Amino acid sequence: MSYVIGIDVGGTFTDAFATDENGRVHSAKSPSTPPDFEQGVLNAVDELAVAAGLDTATLLRETSHICHGTTATLNALVTGDVAEVGFLTTVGHADSIMIMNLEGRYAGRDSDYVKNMTRHTKPAPLVPRSRIREITERVDSSGDVVVPLDETRATAAIAELIADGAKAFAVSLLWSFLNPAHEKRLRQLIHQQAPDAYVGLSSELSPRIREYPRNVTTIMSTQVGPRLRDYLAPLRARLTQRGFDGSLLVMQGSGGAITAEDAPARAITTIGSVLTGGLVGCRNLGRQLGHDNIISTDIGGTTFLVGMVVDGEPVKSTTTILNQYTISTPTVKVSTIGSGGGAIAWLDAGGNLRVGPRSAGARPGPACYGAGGVEPTVTDADLVLGIVNPDNFLGGRRKLDRGLAEKAIRERIGEPLGLDVEDAAAAIYAIQNAQAADLVRNVVVNAGYDPRDFVVYSFGGAGPVHCVNYSRDLGAKAVVVPLGATAATFSAYGLASSDVVLAGEVSDPANLPVPAESVQRAFDGLERELRERMDSQRLPFSTVEIAREVDVRYSMQLSEVATPVPQGPIDDAVVSGVADTFDALYSKLYGSEAGFRAAGHQLITYRAYATGTLPVRSDLPEAAVGSGSPRPYGKRRAFLAHEQGWQDVDVYHYSDLRAGQSFAGPAVVEADTTTLAVPEGTDAAVDHLGNIVLTHGKA
Amino acid sequence: MNRVDDNIAFAEDGGQVCSHCGGVLAAVGEPHLHRALIRVGEVSLAGPHVRAADPPVVDEEVQFRQLLCPSCGTALLTEIAATADRDTRTASVTARTSRG
Amino acid sequence: MPVTPVPGSEKFSYRPTPAAQLREIAGEHVRLHTVDAAEVAAVDPLTYEVVRHRLESITHEMGEAIKRMSGSVIVTDCNDFNFAIMDEIGDEVEIGLYNTALCAAIDMAVKWTLEHRAANPGIKPGDMFLCNDPWVGGGLHQNDTALFAPLFVGDELFAWTGAVAHQIDLGGVSPGSWSVKSTDVFWESLPTPPVKIVEGGVLRSDIEDVWLRRSRMPALVGLDLRAKIGANHMAQERLNELVDRYGASTVKAVMRRILDNAEQRVRAKLAAIPDGEWSAVAYQDSAREGDETLYRIVCTLRKQGEGLHFDFTGTDPQADGLINCTHAGVRGGITPAVLTALCGDVPWAPAGVFRCIEITSEPGTINDCTFPAGISKGSVASAWATLNVVQECLGGMLDTHEDSRPNVTGVCLGSWDLALLAGLDQRGAPFVSMVGDAMAGGFGARSDLDGVDTGGMAGAPMGRIPDVEMTEFSYPMLYLWRREESDSGGPGRFRGGVGGSSCFVLHRSAAPAVHLVVSGGGKAIPQSSGISGGYPANTQLDLAIRGADVRAKLAAGHIATSLDEIVGQREVMPPHLETVLGEEDVYYMAWQGGGGYGDPLLRDPAAVAADLRAGKVTAGAAADVYGVVTWPGSGTVDADGTDERRRTLRADRLASATPRSERSPR
Secondary structure, three states: OOEEEEEEEOOOEEEEEEEEOOOOEEEEEEEOOOOOOHHHHHHHHHHHHHHOOOOHHHHHHOEEEEEEEOOHHHHHHHHOOOOOEEEEEEOOOOOHHHHHHHHHHOOOOOHHHHHOHHHOOOOOOOOOHHHEEEEOOEEOOOOOEEEOOOHHHHHHHHHHHHHOOOOEEEEEOOOOOOOOHHHHHHHHHHHHHOOOOEEEEHHHHOOOOOHHHHHHHHHHHHHHHHHHHHHHHHHHHHHHHOOOOOEEEEEOOOOOEEEOOOHHHHHHHHOOHHHHHHHHHHHHHHHHHOOOOEEEEEEOOOOEEEEEEEOOEEOEEOOEEEOOEEEOOOEEOOEEEEOHHHEEEEEOOOOOEEEEEEEOOOOOOOHHHOOOOOOOEHHHHHHHOOOOOOOOEOOOOEOOOHHHHHHHHHHHHHHHHOOOHHHHHHHHHHHHHHHHHHHHHHHHHHOOOOHHHOEEEEEOOOHHHHHHHHHHHHOOOOEEEOOOOOHHHHHHHHHHOOOEEEEEEEEEEEEOOOOHHHHHHHHHHHHHHHHHHHHHOOOOOOEEEEEEEEEEEEOOOOOOEEEEEOOOOOOHHHHHHHHHHHHHHHHHHHOHHHOOHHHOEEEEEEEEEEEEEOOOOOOOOOOOEOOOOOOOOEEEEEEOOOOOOEEEEEEEEHHHOOEOOEEEOOEEEEOOOOEEEEOOOEEEEEOOOOOEEEEEOOO | OOEOOOOEEEOOOOOEEEOOOOOEEEOOOOOOOOOOEEEEEOHHHHOOOOOOOOOOOOOOOEEEEEEEOOOOOOEEEEEEEEOOOOOOOEEEEOOOOOOO | OOOOOOOOOHHHOOOOOOHHHHHHHHHOOOOEOOOOHHHHHOOOHHHHHHHHHHHHHHHHHHHHHHHHHOOOHHHHOOOOEEEEEEEOOOOEEEEOOOOHHHHHOHHHHHHHHHHHOHHHHHOOOOOEEEEOOOOOOOOOOOOEEEEEEEEEEOOEEEEEEEEEEEOOOOOOOOOOOOOOOOOOHHHOOOOOOOEEEEEOOEEOHHHHHHHHOOOOOHHHHHHHHHHHHHHHHHHHHHHHHHHHHHOHHHHHHHHHHHHHHHHHHHHHHHHHOOOEEEEEEEEEEOOOOOOOOEEEEEEEEEEEOOEEEEEOOOOOEOOOOOOOOOHHHHHHHHHHHHHHHHOOOOOOOHHHHHOOEEEEOOOOEOOEOOOOOOOOOHHHOHHHHHHHHHHHHHHHHHOOOOOOHHHOOOOOOOOOOEEEEEEEOOOOOEEEEEOHHHHOOOOOOOOOOOOOOOOOOOOOOOOOOOOHHHHHHHOOEEEEEEEEOOOOOOOOOEOOOOOEEEEEEEOOOOOOEEEEEEEOOOOOOOOOOOEOOOOOOOOOEEEEEEOOOHHHHHHOOOOOOOHHHOOOEEEEOOOEEEEEEEOOOEEEEEOOOOOOEOOHHHOOHHHHHHHHHOOOOOHHHHHHOOOOOEOOOOOOEOHHHHHHHHHHHHHHHHHOOEEHHHOOOO
């Protein structure tokens, strides 16, 4: 028997998911154990073994790999619990990380922050000035050395940093991606004085033009590399002690995994991993359901995350923002657009009803949690509207107090607006739905797509409560609520079913026409590097595939579009074909009138992804089959949509539903992990995997 | 009571006083900062970052000007202005007690 | 020689006509949709919030679309553009978070069009109008090109959408369309009053040709034209969906409520602030190359109860040069300051906010000039200086009350330091480029926080400067440095944000020299004033070092890290100059920081010590301006030494001061 395990370490819970060669799946949930998350991981594995009816040693012995999504790197950066890093950079340019291209004043912040300009601040410098040393050297835009590396001064600078307590060194010099010699030499000089020092070179971590995000990427990766190493090594050891003999993988923000041995050297790539599991889960589930274009909406208690799958692949961004810093690492693009079920309903100074962006979070949480929260939240409205069942919320794990919800809504919203509690709750619900639709739409449209071409997947505790309403506003074709075997641990499922993906890139900006040989050379170099790294993962891949792309732009424009490059040798026709593909992509994303070839094309950065597929994969198991319509276990009065208002609605236990059955709204489905509202006019069908698929009925 | 700014508060009778030392800056009925002292000089008094243009770029004299509390010397207004311009910056604020 | 007025140009000098009157005039030729007070009152809180959020969302989407579609770095990076949704009479209901000054002009163009184009050629469904005449509105100087469109529901004109963006070149004597020698508008790009460029949904090729014919870069300007047309189309599609869903009356009622709301919120804030009057002056040095006059924009802000009155009486008459701005510029100087000071948590509905504002400004003054005064730099000269003086006055007002005090800010980046290069790049192709680094100016200090270092400029909440590597890839330049400049932030109890400097040489240009246009004020008098005793930020400094030894030093392995290390002939740049930069020359530009707040002798000594460690201030300033003494080894504060130093400095101040009343009146 061969298992594959996915472990998703969240702030509150650690989820584990196992699948075996026969398509059986098991899942488990265990509280996370910050600040040392390791114990929570081991606990989750134990619970998983129980769910599988095995002892831990047997489960681990038969596991070929564990893919682990960690929040450790993100937490370290957010809390500042990072290694003491010395930063070496080209003389005259140390201030790049202070200036932050000025966008660091607002990057990643919402429009409420942006408008409040008198209160803007930049974050604290990544590295204090005392830990920065400027190095006398200079390379130019052709990769030529204008000023050679002054080794004497560099050696002295390194000595100072070591004396000052620096344990790790980030090195980022201008144009090093064209000529890394000086960076490599600096690493040697550092190791001469401090053989055990952790050194990150920008030419290895992020050989991409634009020195500000490259500096940030190099520094942050260096800050967390040692932490990640110190987390993964003992974890690996303890798993081995317990009988694990397979590979430990770490999820990256790019949507693929990397071995735990390799991860610390490129720690920054793991930064988005806490967000990627859900999106990868959507991609994998989508493959089984035949959905290539998916809008993933993950609404939990504290966050509302949106991502996209297009043509069967998660949409990636070549940069990501953390704490107002721009990082140049390809990550799946997951946007945080709001605060989920804990979003607070409030009245602004003009007496207008607003929902969010402030959140009651997990603590104190919604008023109905009875944990001290007094402000009304979306979840409180959902309760008052009869959608969620106070005695069966999240499988009964939490009892909700309806009286507290009503009190909060009445006092804070109803009375000031002259509305009764139910009308106030209905208003909160409707605003949340409309706002969610707007925000999701913005993400989709600003990425250049039309929501009407997509299916929405909705998961997370609070997603399915609202999904039909916000998806209808978006014009999406259908909504899928994953509720089969993966429901409780959807992200962990994504991890368990992911491939190993390594990315390599190098910038070599040039105006077209670019000689085909130089493009070939760039890709050959990337491919060589990637195959070497794939080999060193020491995993029994069934296939290794390389996909290539190049960032192209029209001269004079802001940013590039990643344009696919076909397989096979590269000649002039291929290069010119890339420009054509870019024109078509650009036109599709930004409108046909916008294209402008005469401005000239530039190739900026070459990128390749190596995907190693792992041999143990299984499809999700089929759910138990039934026929006709399922039987509701009861009815209750609920408000599911504005158009119909209060109605008596059928209430189903999810566990009573069978694959192949269908029913129509108005209805509510209660599941262990979430609640689904099906308004009138929406048809629901249970698919062969146990997911519920919702479509608009005949008008 | 509200105030005029970081340095200028209102006395009980509505006159202006220095919020740091209590020194009288203007009695009731007197113009804004009537009793302040004024210090003028080369623009470099503003600090190493303010340089007299060399060669000059305008055909007028400019100077550093600072209004001071006569008791404690706190800077009430600091500016670089044309020497020929007086009363470049003034204020006149209604004294008011704060709301509950 | 003073500009001679041009008879016949009066019709283009616009000041927004009051709503009732405008409705009457335009209503004769086009049916305007409206709602009554009862319909406005009937909107329930839910519908209001849903529709409001949708309108905001549409505006955001349009702004992002323009940014993606534009070919102009000034749009994409400097964010010198914006988008607005207006009601049937051109009142702005929602604007984007880009260049907010422009939104003080786009409504003017729409209103003028309603008055002057409704009869002939008419305003019909599918029409779009183009305007780059700042006397009419649309923008603050000729580069700002507005493209606005009426939205009809049935046969009634329901709303307007409008996009405006700075175009890279629209003709005139010099590349980039501002000539530093300009004495009047005839040196500059031709202002074009509203013309119907899209008729019944079809872009008219003849008018497009006329428009593009004036430009040195017609391809890029054409690209931007299409971007703006596209954005207007998209916005109108979305608005139509909204109207289909909720009905025209409801959507219009929400628009009215948004305006009322903004007005009420601003009035409520003003009511809480003490009444008073604050006045300040903004200086500008030189109106054009060779001019040595100092110019003043004077502003007195009067707040009575719930209204603001900006009175610019005392402002200098318009100048023979390029720095004047039209009435759109007065409004454009007020709008960003008011939005940031009072509307951080209020909808950005300028028409509602402006109901609280009265403006007294005399035509023929430098920031309210008459035709044909030169205005090609107006947006970043007199309009910018207007913003400075308004910000200073507002800062004084907000400082009086604890609720409003958090929004006080000293003046940010007092002026735009322009360096425009034109020549052949390293690949032999012609280029024109503005050095964008100077946008990273210091923000003014707050009453409780320092100003943001290298934060940007006051008129644009977002924006960015390019990476050095992108600049070196695109243009034949090599940077010796780009950095923050110590001491450039105005000293104060809270320090103004520092500005920065760039120092570069020509590198591998296919030609031995490039054309350089310099235009930057703040050299005689720093333009980022301090507040509440706070000191101003730095004077701006631009200089070339001719025949410098930099290349020899680079070859010998040495990179200069200060101007003193560079041997050559220093040429300090005046406020305006056209010159060249050769292979043996070095160019240095140091732009401004933000003004300080409060007396620097009151700054927490530990903060000064931290500033020293972080390189924000030098030892000299720490000792002489802030009066702080630190221990040589550790850099920690010597408390006793500081107390004594500060006592001495105060005594020195008093010793050299005289009573105010002894100075002769002006």
